[in-house]
Amino acid sequence: MDKKSKWGFSTKSIHVGNEADEALGSVSPPIHLSSTFKQDGVGNNRGHDYSRVSNPTRDRLEENLAVLDGAKYAICYSTGMAATTALFQLFDAGDHIIISRNTYGGTYRMAMNVLKRQGIEFDWIDTRDPENIKKYLKPNTKLVHVETPTNPLLELCDLEKTSKICKKAGVFLSVDNSFMSPYGQRPIEFGVDIVMQSSTKSLSGHSDVLGGVLTTNNEDLAERLRFLLKATGGVPSAFDNWILLRSTKTLALRYQKSSDNATELANWLNEQKNIDRVIYPGLSSHPQHEIAVKQQRTPEDKIIFGNMISIDLGSVESRDTFLKSIEVFTLAESLGGVESLVCVPYNMTHAAVPEKTKLEMGITETLVRLAVGIEDLTDLKADLIRGLGK
Numbered sequence: 067m068d069k070k071s072k073w074g075f076s077t078k079s080i081h082v083g084n085e086a087d088e089a090l091g092s093v094s095p096p097i098h099l100s101s102t103f104k105q106d107g108v109g110n111n112r113g114h115d116y117s118r119v120s121n122p123t124r125d126r127l128e129e130n131l132a133v134l135d136g137a138k139y140a141i142c143y144s145t146g147m148a149a150t151t152a153l154f155q156l157f158d159a160g161d162h163i164i165i166s167r168n169t170y171g172g173t174y175r176m177a178m179n180v181l182k183r184q185g186i187e188f189d190w191i192d193t194r195d196p197e198n199i200k201k202y203l204k205p206n207t208k209l210v211h212v213e214t215p216t217n218p219l220l221e222l223c224d225l226e227k228t229s230k231i232c233k234k235a236g237v238f239l240s241v242d243n244s245f246m247s248p249y250g251q252r253p254i255e256f257g258v259d260i261v262m263q264s265s266t267k268s269l270s271g272h273s274d275v276l277g278g279v280l281t282t283n284n285e286d287l288a289e290r291l292r293f294l295l296k297a298t299g300g301v302p303s304a305f306d307n308w309i310l311l312r313s314t315k316t317l318a319l320r321y322q323k324s325s326d327n328a329t330e331l332a333n334w335l336n337e338q339k340n341i342d343r344v345i346y347p348g349l350s351s352h353p354q355h356e357i358a359v360k361q362q363r364t365p366e367d368k369i370i371f372g373n374m375i376s377i378d379l380g381s382v383e384s385r386d387t388f389l390k391s392i393e394v395f396t397l398a399e400s401l402g403g404v405e406s407l408v409c410v411p412y413n414m415t416h417a418a419v420p421e422k423t424k425l426e427m428g429i430t431e432t433l434v435r436l437a438v439g440i441e442d443l444t445d446l447k448a449d450l451i452r453g454l455g456k
């Protein structure tokens with residue numbers, strides 16, 4: 067067995083793909099910005115010919131991200147949406163894909179306005195009960211794509227049960243793991259075929275990179291994805307790959323701290339009188355708390371509830387007062403950064419989802435999503451106290 071496979075998560079995140087370079091021994095790996103590579107003769111290159119096809123910095127990052135997910139293969143993209151699009155492009159006109167309702171709004175926009183037009187069929191369903199999936203399976207169903215926790219309602223999907231149902235039905239199962247990151251949840255351990263992540267979020271963690279990644283143990287899927295990437299060209303820049311490779315070194319520290327902050331804040335918010343709903347998988351009042359306990363685990367097998375909280379402030383006035391009063395949380399899209407952000411999914415991340423659908427699911431204008439960062443807990447709490455007018 068390769069000695070690296072025995073290393074702990076942080077050791078892997080710091081060392082795999084980050085080996086000192088052969089030529090000069092630089093401890094921080096070099097960045098290869100070159101778009102093309104000198105060939106020693108026709109058909110005789112030194113491992114790379116053109117950076118859309120492969121690039122040494124991207125190779126390092128893919129090695130690093132694969133190992134963190136416990137996967138054999140990782141394929142990197144320019145954004146999370148490019149990764150999800152590539153995942154769905156594995157399938158053809160006439161194929162059917164089942165997706166968790168209230169996934170990230172951009173997934174809905176891409177599926178319904180781009181790939182549906184090109185003949186792929188989609189059903190958006192409640193995957194909180196995996197048995198529900200059976201009702202929507204059709205002879206042309208090829209993929210079930212779930213998000214857990216979902217964005218922004220933090221609904222959970224039991225990965226082990228869902229994976230068994232998909233295997234029995236002969237369909238692939240993919241998971242958008244952007245909210246948990248491999249530090250908090252490793253779907254491949256539950257039999258999931260493909261893991262998708264927006265590396266713009268916790269993997270990069272500093273709100274300065276756009277990226278996406280798909281990981282898998284299935285060689286055939288990996289080859290088809292590599293071909294699609296080469297053919298369609300949605301590759302990340304070498305600079306973004308390098309920054310991301312540096313960022314995953316601190317993923318464990320950042321994710322643990324932000325999740326600890328979120329757990330403390332969610333418990334406190336849950337005791338406040340002027341909030342209609344506090345949604346957080348770590349609260350025993352969360353209807354699927356036990357699923358979080360089962361599958362949201364650190365690499366050392368400690369329960370972890372994640373850095374996302376949603377709260378319903380009940381009225382647009384309270385929401386606006388909250389947003390005007392906060393000073394540490396920043397009103398902005400995105401999540402998973404060291405800095406705490408706040409957003410109104412109804413108008414922001416889920417703008418593309420039809421109003422009726424949003425309201426049916428509970429994504430109201432007064433639902434506020436908190437993406438908790440790694441600032442001092444006392445400052446975050448003081449900020450929420452200010453926002454809630456206490």
Ligand SMILES: Cc1ncc(COP(=O)(O)O)c(C=O)c1O
Nearest residue numbers: 145146147170217244264266277
């Ligand atoms: C859960 C989730 N999946 C996918 C995406 C898309 O990622 P990107 O913005 O990197 O394209 C996002 C972006 O917010 C997201 O929150």
